[in-house]
Amino acid sequence: MMSRFSMLCGEVPALGWLLGILASVTAEYVIGEDLSNILGMDKAPVLFGVLMAFKEPLMIPNLLAYAFIIYVFPAVSTGILTRVPANRLAGRLDHLPVIISGLLHISFLYLIIHFWAGMNDYHLIVIKITMISVILTLSMNVINGYMGEFSCSHPGFMAIGAYTTSVMTLVLFTKSRFGAGPILPEAAGPFVFPIVLVIGGLLTSLAALIVAIPSFRTRGDYLAIISLAFTFMIKSIIENMEIIGGARGLGDQPDFSGLTAVFAWTVLCIWVVNNFVTSVPGKAMNAVRDNESAADAMTVNTRKTKITAFMFGAFWAGVAGGLLAHMLRYINPGTFGLQKLAEIFAMVYFGGLNSIYGSIVGAASISLLGEALRPLELYKWIVIPLLLIIVMIKRPTGLMAFMEFNMKKLLRPRDRGKEEGPVG
């Protein structure tokens, strides 16, 4: 009976699961409030009820019941019930170019997130910060995971991205400290903001190039020190630049980092990074990591490879910084210090090196754990590092290291016997 159940679950394709989760989100939307009242809760529990479980342990059975009725049951039953048509559809889509089926799945995913976050502003902010962390983790994974260098310059990159984009939007859209009045109406924001982010990212890459040229003469510890110095330099430079607020910080950015923008950039980042690391330069990066001399002997231009990877990672860190600045709507050089670095490191090494899945899992679990363990207050910082240590002992390269991300494989139909042909 049990094995039949898990076999049934195994037959549900990604599309079916997405439908299932959509069903549970709909369930929460329709009956969530009523059900929580019936179960003696005054409000639908957030973050799957973890916060409440810590506060009122007596309510745990109610929370479990809520989670089962709202999340597990609709998701699993819809998944299993729709598995036949979903598989058929997935089979059809499998023959189309991967971009079409990918877009279809992504729009489903967006719908889910949109509904889930729309019900609750706390969910919204948690999910936005989590997605920005995903971009950051991915971009650091390119340098520290795929290329195998130990770089500590990410907070500096973020700061450059955050400040350059903020200055641009402040000049363009607001009557700001920089004198000029609004040049563009705020309605043009969604169209101009991506361009601003790209420019911010490119400027960050340029800064990365300036660090990369001298610092890639060194490796290992020395690179770590130089890149750390870079982070401090950027912080000091910003602190001493009165025009962008100095140590006081820069505020009042227009509110452009909505859910749609952050989601789109996260998806784009995953797609581009995945393509980059599976391309020829990406494989060259792995070769440089494993053995630089051997890679050099095999005609890989190691210097160029390293600099490309560094600049590529920096670009995405800059974009993440820009998104963060427009979400918080206030930035301060103190935000981009060692604390931030430690946070990104935790996400990268927890999730796993050299892996897209790992970056997503790492970023999501550290951000969500940080929120979910809130009621533990001080002890949170004992529990999370302890988890990190356990992961490091059990899986020294992180939870899901060295895993390839394959869209086609992920989305293929799952009914056994049929369509089992060669995949991806």
Place this chain on the structure above:
Amino acid sequence: MKRIFIILSLILVSAAAVSLNSCKARDKNVIRIGLNAPITGDIPKVGEGAKFAAQLWLEDIKKAGGIEVGGKKYPVELIIEDNETKAESAVKASTKLITQDDVMIIIGPFASKQAVPAGGVANNYKTPMVAPWSTNPDTTKNRPYVFRACFLDPFQGPVVANFIKDEFKFKKAAVLFDVASDYPKGLAEFFKLAWEKNNGPGSVVAYESFTTNDKDFSSQLTKIIKSGAQILFVPQYYNEVALIVKQAKELGWKGTIAGSDSWGSAETVKLCGSDCFGKFFSTHYAAAGAKGDTKEFIERYNKKYGYVPDDVSALTWDSLNITKKAIESTGGLTGDIKKDRTAVRDALAKIKKFKGITGEMTYTDSGDPQKCAVIVKINNKGEFEFYKSVCP
């Protein structure tokens, strides 16, 4: 499968049992107050001081049976959230307090790095917020729902400058400050402006800076001593104050040294020792020789937690009492949290001559209080002794 069914039915049955037991919808008759404090991160001592003061305050409220509004007593629930001294986390904590916990008002965050973005959140949701300790003008600027409980640097800088002029009739001043930190830098600028207004341009004869975490100030101090300044103004935190004062003495500085409210921590004298005796600084309240409510607060805090509270605790205490007063003067709560929040905000903006333990406060339209500063002298026992009160 059978086992799953058994487990599930067990869960459902116990859930039903619990909900029958504790069938309660969110009690509309409780006033919830959120505290957004840095319990972990860079400045945990600040979070601790705030938390302790808030718990002390809650004890009083519990003893009194709640806050009385419009003839009805409402019990108070205090919800403390940690913001990890991070801007993102402060925004998340405030959003959670407002949308999940339905708080009526938020106290905190404390450092400006968090108070500015969190103030934006509070203002967007039309929830009043009192930042006890944030001195950045942006925290309350153009935000009708955001208030603060401390005076601002544009006020404190001139207070010190004028005090020195009246007291010592000095003409030449030197300033030593951390250029990388928001608070000292702002204060140094305001002091310089006020001093030069009093004594003419060029009367600040040395304007020297360093960067956070510097430990050796001998080159700056040598310049300052050579410049012939009569007074050195050091708007720094306690750890740097101790270093600077000691090094200045070793290098042969003979003049006076004055500071700002950041000196007002118990640690200052502990680290600095007798070298700091006889120095002056401006602050929110003076612990030694305090009278009335201030004295009572200090004694109770000291008894319960084992040390003399510093200005963060005192300001948190005042913020909570202003909140209490504002809630009381709404004249009655409707039970609709959105309407009540706005009512509390309006009442807060109208508070006049509130007698807090850090002085008398009056709110005008801006969310920044008008209040007096206190000049404190560190006496020969190392206590912070009241010297003079300076009002705007």
